[in-house]
Amino acid sequence: MLGLHKKDFNLLLIVVVLAMLAPFILNPFPENSGLAQFNAGYPDLMQKFVIFGIFAIGFNILFGLTGYLSFGHAAFLGIGSYSCVWMFKLLGYSVVPGILLSIVTSGIFAWLIGIISLRRSGIYFSILTLAFAQMSFALCYSVLSNPKFNLTNGETGLQVYNNDPQYFRGEGSPNVPHFFGMEMNATHKMELGGWLFQFNTGYYLCAVIMVLAFYLSIRIFRSPFGMMLRAIKSNNTRMNYTGLNARPYTLAAFVISGMYAGLAGGLLSAVDPLAGAERMQWTASGEVVLMTILGGAGTLIGPVLGSGLIKYFENIFSKINDNVLHSWFSFMPDGIEDLMVTLIHPFVGKGWHLTLGVLFMLIVIFLPGGLVEGGQRIKRLISGKKAADETEDEATQSTPAE
Amino acid sequence: MGILEVKNVNKRFGGLQALGDVNLSVEENSVHAIIGPNGAGKSTLLNVLIGKLIPDTGSVSFDGQSVLGRKPYEICQMGISRVFQTPEIFGELSVLENMMIPIFAKRDGAFRMHAVENSSNEKAIIEQAEHVLESLNMADKRHFNSASMSRGDKRRLEIGMCLSQNPRLLLLDEPTAGMARADTNNTIDLLKQIKDERDITIAIIEHDMHVVFSLAERITVLAQGTPLVEDTPDNIKGHPKVREAYLGESA
Numbered sequence: 001m002l003g004l005h006k007k008d009f010n011l012l013l014i015v016v017v018l019a020m021l022a023p024f025i026l027n028p029f030p031e032n033s034g035l036a037q038f039n040a041g042y043p044d045l046m047q048k049f050v051i052f053g054i055f056a057i058g059f060n061i062l063f064g065l066t067g068y069l070s071f072g073h074a075a076f077l078g079i080g081s082y083s084c085v086w087m088f089k090l091l092g093y094s095v096v097p098g099i100l101l102s103i104v105t106s107g108i109f110a111w112l113i114g115i116i117s118l119r120r121s122g123i124y125f126s127i128l129t130l131a132f133a134q135m136s137f138a139l140c141y142s143v144l145s146n147p148k149f150n151l152t153n154g155e156t157g158l159q160v161y162n163n164d165p166q167y168f169r170g171e172g173s174p175n176v177p178h179f180f181g182m183e184m185n186a187t188h189k190m191e192l193g194g195w196l197f198q199f200n201t202g203y204y205l206c207a208v209i210m211v212l213a214f215y216l217s218i219r220i221f222r223s224p225f226g227m228m229l230r231a232i233k234s235n236n237t238r239m240n241y242t243g244l245n246a247r248p249y250t251l252a253a254f255v256i257s258g259m260y261a262g263l264a265g266g267l268l269s270a271v272d273p274l275a276g277a278e279r280m281q282w283t284a285s286g287e288v289v290l291m292t293i294l295g296g297a298g299t300l301i302g303p304v305l306g307s308g309l310i311k312y313f314e315n316i317f318s319k320i321n322d323n324v325l326h327s328w329f330s331f332m333p334d335g336i337e338d339l340m341v342t343l344i345h346p347f348v349g350k351g352w353h354l355t356l357g358v359l360f361m362l363i364v365i366f367l368p369g370g371l372v373e374g375g376q377r378i379k380r381l382i383s384g385k386k387a388a389d390e391t392e393d394e395a396t397q398s399t400p401a402e
Numbered sequence: 403m404g405i406l407e408v409k410n411v412n413k414r415f416g417g418l419q420a421l422g423d424v425n426l427s428v429e430e431n432s433v434h435a436i437i438g439p440n441g442a443g444k445s446t447l448l449n450v451l452i453g454k455l456i457p458d459t460g461s462v463s464f465d466g467q468s469v470l471g472r473k474p475y476e477i478c479q480m481g482i483s484r485v486f487q488t489p490e491i492f493g494e495l496s497v498l499e500n501m502m503i504p505i506f507a508k509r510d511g512a513f514r515m516h517a518v519e520n521s522s523n524e525k526a527i528i529e530q531a532e533h534v535l536e537s538l539n540m541a542d543k544r545h546f547n548s549a550s551m552s553r554g555d556k557r558r559l560e561i562g563m564c565l566s567q568n569p570r571l572l573l574l575d576e577p578t579a580g581m582a583r584a585d586t587n588n589t590i591d592l593l594k595q596i597k598d599e600r601d602i603t604i605a606i607i608e609h610d611m612h613v614v615f616s617l618a619e620r621i622t623v624l625a626q627g628t629p630l631v632e633d634t635p636d637n638i639k640g641h642p643k644v645r646e647a648y649l650g651e652s653a
Contacts, residue, residue: 003520216518224506224524225517227495231503234494238560241452241490242504243478243567245512252515 008218011300015214019207022046023197030194034327037319040312043187043200048311050203050210051267056291056303057210057217058260062253063289064298065226067233071126071285072113072133076106076258078140078280080265082151085158085275092169093160093177095184095205095270099263106262107255109136114254118247121236133285141277157276177270179205184271202271209267210304213260218300220256229253261288290356294363296370305371310356317352405430405603406451406571411460413446413627420446421457422627428571428620433597433604435614438624439648444607447624448575451605452484453477464571475512483564485574489556491563493549497540500548500559501531501566508567534566538592554585558592565596572596574606578613590616615639623647 001009018025027041040046059073080102087098117128145154152158160166177184184202191197220226232239232246239246269275278284287310295306325344329337347355367373404427413421421443428434438444449455450462453472462469469477478484492500505527510516522528535541538558543551548559557577564572577593578586590613597604597617608614614621614635621638623630625647631638638644 003518005522219518219520222521223517223519224502224521225515227499227503227521228506230495231492231499234492235490237486238490238492238563239503240474241478241484241486242563243475243507243512244503245473245475248513248515252517256517 002215004218005222008222008300012211012215012218015301015304016211019050019211022049022203022207023199027195027197031196032194037324038316040316041198043185043198043203045311045315046200046203047206047267047271048315049308050206051264051271052288052291052307052311053304054206054210054213054267055261055264055288056295056307057213058257058264059288060257060292060297060299060303061217061220061229061260062257063292064303065221065229065233066250066253068118068121068250068254069126069289070117070129070254070257071282071289072129072131072136073257073261073288074280074282074284075113075133075136076110076261077265077268077284078136078275078277079106079109080262081269081275081279082140082158082265083262084266084269085160085273088160088166088177088269088273089158089164090167092166093174093273094168095177095179098177099209099266099270102262102266102269103259104262106265107259110255110258110262111251114251114258118250118254130282130285133280134282137277137280137282140280152275152277154277157274159274177202177273206267206271209263213263214300214304221300225249225252290360294360294370296372299370299372302370302372309371313352313356313359317348317355318350320348322349404428405465406605407461407463408447408451409461409463411447411450411457411462413443413450413455413457420627421450424460424624424627424629426622426629426632428603428605430570430603431601432619433593433606433617435606435608435618435621436624437608437611437614437621438630441626442624442647443627444624445575446627448573448607451573452482478507478567478569479512481570483567483569483572485557485560485564485572485577487575487579489553489560491548491556491560493547495548496544497535497546497548497551497559498528498531498544501534501544501563502527504563504566505530531566534562538562552585553581554588557581557585557589561589561592561596565600569602571603571605574604574608576608576610577606578608578610586610586613589613593617 004012023041023046026046027039029035029039055077059070063069083102083105084095084098087101091097113129113132117125117132120128140152142154144151173181174183179201182201184205186201188199189196190199228244228249232249236246265279268279291306291310292303293306294309295304296302322341322345325341325348326337329340332340345351363370406428408424408426411421411424424447436444436447446455450457451469453469453474456470464480464482467480469480469482492503502521502524509527532541532544535544540555540558540562543555548556551559578589581589593604594617596602606614606617618635620632621635622632623638623644630643630647631641633641
């Protein structure tokens with residue numbers, strides 16, 4: 001089906017179902033229950049899940065297949081965001097040209113940066129990409145936002161103003177980003193018993209694009225091109241003495257993954273037309289590395305799971321404050337309640353990074369293959385099979401991609 | 403005029419003369435061994451032949467074309483394949499995939515972007531790869547993870563990967579180093595079989611005299627970066643200069 005093997009097709013099917021039903025799956029708790037704060041099924045967060053999923057899928061094409069660890073991928077995310085907002089400013093609020101331009105510009109930048117960075121491998125490659133990303137950040141944050149030539153609008157961030165030209169804006173078309181008239185921020189709410197489900201246009205557009213991006217990545221993984229990339233990761237010496245030139249392969253992988261990042265950046269602007277330089281900072285580049293490793297580098301579904309987990313932590317754990325903790329432990333005697341709250345306090349709220357860090361360490365040490373390896377182990381436990389030769393990356397995770 | 407011609411090659415590393423005036427001619431379709439004690443310059447010579455090192459002076463030509471200054475992949479495309487001292491295979495890939503990659507390279511050249519085709523639809527390539535595996539008696543191992551195989555099997559696979567491209571010259575760098583006796587003998591048999599079945603020139607650098615004398619038709623003895631003698635195996639065996647180079651003057 002669709003040029004995929006049965007196993008891959010099933011995986012794609014699972015992703016499609018999860019993406020389409022996410023508003024239900026991510027909202028397991030009724031609205032007025034105490035657990036409602038763990039619900040992730042609201043538009044803003046769901047959009048982040050799929051957009052950063054695209055970012056991580058693209059990053060995995062470079063890192064998972066070739067082993068080249070780029071520490072500057074956020075630069076392409078930012079370039080994509082700026083490109084999309086500029087299309088809004090110049091042409092109008094339709095998201096299509098913006099998303100297309102964000103893919104093209106980030107592809108061009110990836111090509112330029114790739115030509116230089118890929119002259120080195122290993123840690124030197126990582127440092128070069130990091131340097132380029134920090135230069136891009138500095139350019140966007142200050143250099144390119146002076147009164148004479150204001151490309152990025154500096155700290156404020158690039159946004160659309162009423163006096164922007166918007167040459168192709170039709171009469172009566174929405175004054176917010178839209179996809180052929182469908183407003184990106186339009187949300188259809190459905191109340192069902194105690195539950196509230198939200199269906200957001202922006203989310204569904206991003207989800208469809210994510211499914212397409214995921215499909216393309218499966219095709220790349222299973223293609224001769226993907227095989228060559230894995231061969232480069234495995235043994236570059238043999239690759240060269242086999243009569244293959246590794247450089248164009250790695251460059252192509254770098255450009256493809258840069259375009260994925262640009263697409264993600266464009267979508268971030270499409271759902272919220274504001275692009276700031278902080279999107280390009282090195283912490284953002286590090287985040288996508290974490291996502292990919294957490295989920296399982298080199299696996300198909302891993303990066304999506306990893307990005308989901310990190311975004312969930314970022315948005316849900318960070319909201320648990322002391323008041324919430326007190327209400328959880330209120331059944332305990334006062335002294336113990338205070339003690340519990342003091343103990344847990346550093347790991348939630350503003351300290352969510354601490355929980356993430358601990359989790360990351362545990363996974364890297366005990367599950368080097370990331371969440372996907374965890375899923376495979378559970379599967380093997382259930383089916384009672386011994387650790388077979390299932391080292392291939394056919395990950396059939398059945399846990400929801402939150 | 404041989405298929406591989408090395409003329410007046412010199413290479414210095416700082417104060418060390420690694421190669422001094424090396425002249426070497428490898429006849430087409432012969433098995434030519436290069437032997438010598440440790441530090442004789444065998445590996446340096448090999449690295450010059452495959453484009454990894456550029457000599458200070460002299461020339462190296464393959465089939466009339468200079469190989470100097472070419473990249474390894476270009477030299478490979480000229481028809482020179484190299485087998486390494488420690489088997490260099492794609493450890494993370496299956497045996498069959500290992501075998502498919504050189505066949506892709508032979509068909510498509512140094513680079514081709516086929517990113518959305520499905521590699522399991524490349525029937526011709528797979529068939530050819532399986533054919534090579536069968537000739538190596540490895541067909542039953544095609545789905546093995548190549549990194550988990552024995553040294554001998556890895557060597558066998560590596561040689562197969564080289565042969566699948568139908569090279570005109572096969573360069574082997576101590577192909578039996580670090581191998582068990584049985585694996586060594588298997589490798590010798592494999593190389594003999596290759597020699598009998600194909601029109602191929604084999605140049606072999608080796609420490610193990612058993613391997614050298616079972617295979618070679620011509621032998622060059624290197625000592626201190628210079629060829630000492632070049633002759634048939636029978637003449638080399640009793641050659642006083644060779645004994646001297648290997649065992650020291652008192653022997």
